[in-house]
Amino acid sequence: MKITEGQLRKIIREEVASLSEAPRARRPMLGDIYMNPQRHQISIEFLEGGNAGWELLARGKAKSMDGTLADLQQALEAGGFVFSRNEQAY
Numbered sequence: 001m002k003i004t005e006g007q008l009r010k011i012i013r014e015e016v017a018s019l020s021e022a023p024r025a026r027r028p029m030l031g032d033i034y035m036n037p038q039r040h041q042i043s044i045e046f047l048e049g050g051n052a053g054w055e056l057l058a059r060g061k062a063k064s065m066d067g068t069l070a071d072l073q074q075a076l077e078a079g080g081f082v083f084s085r086n087e088q089a090y
Helices: 005-019 069-078
Strands: 032-035 041-048 051-058 061-068 082-086
Touching (some): 041 061, 041 069, 051 069, 061 069
Antiparallel strands (some): 051 061
8 A cells, every 4th residue: 555645744743742842741951952844943951959941042133041941841831832842962
């Protein structure tokens, strides 16, 4: 049985969705990278107690921010970000 291009895309989308997690579903870790549908990216720069530092890369411009973990969670959820990958290179 031959798979159509549309069926293949659906399978790929489902696989990617199963790997990605909503921010609320996971504990933030140093080096986490989150992506939203607009391809904007948030990377976690530091975590200390209830505080976090992160960098938002949107529209080709980086902006460093810090605040509470709740602030970070709110920014991720409001922007439609999902976990993309973790790079322990920091």
